[in-house]
Amino acid sequence: MKIIHILCYGLGPIGLGIARLLSQRSDMQIVGAVDIDPAKKGRDLGELCGEPASGVIVSNDVAALAARPDVVLHATSSALTKVAPQLESLASAGFNVISTCEELAYPWAPQPDLAASLDRVARANQVTLLGTGVNPGYAMDALPLFLTAPCAQVRAVRVTRVVDAAQRRGPLQQKVGAGLSVEAFAERAKEGSVRHVGLHESLHMLAGSLRWQLDEIDYQIEPVVAQQEIVTPYVQVQPGQAAGVRQVIIGRRGGHEALRLELQMYVGAPDPRDEVEIDGDPPIHMRVQGGIHGDIATAAIVVNAIPTILRANPGLATMMDIGVVHWSNG
Numbered sequence: 001m002k003i004i005h006i007l008c009y010g011l012g013p014i015g016l017g018i019a020r021l022l023s024q025r026s027d028m029q030i031v032g033a034v035d036i037d038p039a040k041k042g043r044d045l046g047e048l049c050g051e052p053a054s055g056v057i058v059s060n061d062v063a064a065l066a067a068r069p070d071v072v073l074h075a076t077s078s079a080l081t082k083v084a085p086q087l088e089s090l091a092s093a094g095f096n097v098i099s100t101c102e103e104l105a106y107p108w109a110p111q112p113d114l115a116a117s118l119d120r121v122a123r124a125n126q127v128t129l130l131g132t133g134v135n136p137g138y139a140m141d142a143l144p145l146f147l148t149a150p151c152a153q154v155r156a157v158r159v160t161r162v163v164d165a166a167q168r169r170g171p172l173q174q175k176v177g178a179g180l181s182v183e184a185f186a187e188r189a190k191e192g193s194v195r196h197v198g199l200h201e202s203l204h205m206l207a208g209s210l211r212w213q214l215d216e217i218d219y220q221i222e223p224v225v226a227q228q229e230i231v232t233p234y235v236q237v238q239p240g241q242a243a244g245v246r247q248v249i250i251g252r253r254g255g256h257e258a259l260r261l262e263l264q265m266y267v268g269a270p271d272p273r274d275e276v277e278i279d280g281d282p283p284i285h286m287r288v289q290g291g292i293h294g295d296i297a298t299a300a301i302v303v304n305a306i307p308t309i310l311r312a313n314p315g316l317a318t319m320m321d322i323g324v325v326h327w328s329n330g
Contacts, residue, residue, distance in 0.1 A: 004028045004306060007069035007095070009086070010076035011035040011048060011058065013169045014100055017299035018073050020049045027330040028306065031067035033058045062090070071306050074099035078197040080107055084114055087129060091121045096309055097129045098302050102198035104131025106141070106318050109204035119316035128312045132305055132319055134297035135161060136198035140261050141205040142319040143286075144276045148210070151280035157206060158260045158277040163291055165244050166267040170234035172294075176244040176265045177223060179235040185223040185242040195221055199249045199261055206259055207251055209320050214251040214258070221247045224266040232267055243267050301325060 006028055008019050015035070022028050023046070033045045033056050046054030059065060072095045077083050080103035087104070090097050107115040122129045131137065140159045148154050165173050177185045177194040188194035200219070207214050223242035230237040237243050244266020251259035272291035278284040305325045312322045319325065 001027055004071065004310070005031045005067060005069045006306070007032040007034065007062070007065070007067075007072045008045070009034045009062070009072050009074045009090070011037070011040055011045075012075065013171065014295065014298055015073075015075035016049050017295060018075060018302055019045055020051065021299050021303050022073075023049065023051060023054070025303070025330040028303070030054065030056050031069055032056065032062075032065040034060060034062055034065070036060050062093070069095060071095070071309060072097045073302055074101070075302075076101070078102045080104055080111055080114060084118065087118060088121050091118070091125050091127050091129060094125050094127060096127045098305050098309055099129070099131050100133045100298060100302060101131050102133065102136055103201060104129070105133070105136035105198060106201040106205040106208070107131075107316075108208070110200050115316060123315045126314045128309050128314055128322075129316045130305060130309050130312070130318070130322060132301055132325075134292055134294045134301060135196075135263075136202045136205065137319055138297070138301055139274050139292055140199070140263070141202040143274075144278070145206060145209050145320065146324075147276055147284050147286060148278055148280065151278060151282065151284065154210065154278060154280040156256070156258050156260075156279040157210075158262075158279075159202075160262045160273070160275040161264070161291065162269055162272050163263075163265040163294065164267065164269040164272045165265050166230065166232045167293070169295055172265075173232060173234050173244075173267060177242045178232075178244050178267045179237050180223075180242045182223055182225060182240070182242060189221050189223075189245075195245060196247060196263055196265055199247055199263060202261055203249050203251050203259055205318060205320065212251075212253055212258055214253050215255075216252040218250045218252075219248070221245060224264065224269075226268070230268045235267065237267060244269070300327070304328070
């Protein structure tokens with residue numbers, strides 16, 4: 001069995017979750033770890049993960065690593081403009097990359113010039129770049145598309161994702177605005193610092209894959225206001241403050257609502273779930289009670305995508321380009 005060599009790039013909560021999962025695999029080996037945090041430089045990756053020492057010492061410079069990985073697992077930021085130089089550098093060095101950057105999941109419509117540039121670099125160096133995760137990358141795009149497989153006709157797709165953010169990591173609770181006043185939420189939503197990133201990417205992945213030309217796109221963001229005090233290990237939310245966010249994006253074609261993606265992500269959310277409704281022949285209705293746990297699922301999808309990206313064509317790929325990602329007994 002060939003051992004796949006992995007570089008972990010970015011060691012925040014998601015990056016460390018990926019590293020922990022990799023430590024359980026017999027067919028994969030971490031050969032390097034990189035993070036810009038000076039407090040992590042020089043430390044053993046296993047110890048950062050709360051596990052026995054692994055012998056992998058964290059560096060802040062990819063060029064300083066002795067081993068050459070087959071795949072880089074990249075988990076640093078949601079913003080594509082911020083991570084593009086990192087991705088270009090990795091691709092130019094001849095590394096395949098799987099990234100949790102939400103805006104990389106389908107940048108062709110929202111950021112076409114940047115997408116084309118990354119695609120050129122990857123093709124020139126015969127490597128593949130992929131952005132994925134649970135959302136975008138699975139729950140609100142790849143999964144609904146796979147569910148259309150038995151449909152002879154599809155008229156509309158509606159996806160609802162409700163997440164109890166109290167069960168998620170601290171940075172995510174802050175990102176959805178938990179504990180902010182309604183006024184502060186509105187201000188930060190306007191500047192883009194409070195929101196879940198990825199709904200636009202999921203919408204365009206669905207439309208592009210279904211070959212639907214959208215005539216109109218509507219986007220809404222608003223706070224979910226707490227009715228009672230909610231306390232988590234990371235935030236304290238008083239009644240009248242924002243508990244989190246509700247985002248809806250709608251794509252219309254031919255005068256009717258063809259795509260509707262609704263995300264509710266707030267602390268204390270009742271009835272968490274992932275739900276897909278396909279108006280088609282036959283109609284499809286799928287519901288994951290309790291919802292898909294984003295942190296666990298993101299790490300798992302990234303790791304499970306490794307074998308498929310190694311077989312993929314060079315270039316900037318989406319989850320629709322690389323074949324079915326699935327778990328295997330590694």
